[in-house]
Amino acid sequence: MTLRLYACHKQLALGRIGVDVSHTKIHAKDCEECTELERGRSGRIDRFERVISIDSDVSEELRGKIAEIAGKCPVNARASGEDKNGCEVRCPVTGR
DSSP states (O other): OHHHHHHHHTTOOOOOEEEEEEEEEEEGGGOTTSOHHHHTSOSEEEEEEEEEEESSOOOHHHHHHHHHHHHTSHHHHHHHTTOEEEEEEEOTTTTO
């Protein structure tokens, strides 16, 4: 919804937008993108991976902006906390 509102506001013809989210738990000590302090903790860290698919071809710059806007989504903000999140933007039209 956040991406659709942004696209409408900027008058971007993105076509259909799809989002797939996967969730895993990793041991804190195995987390490569964690800080030294975070790796020193015991237990597991939630990892959310998000893939955004857009039916139209978009520039590399716009793809980055889409990932940035998706990161501002209230659901993403709620899930963030100490979790590690990744985001990829794909355009099936061009395969990028």
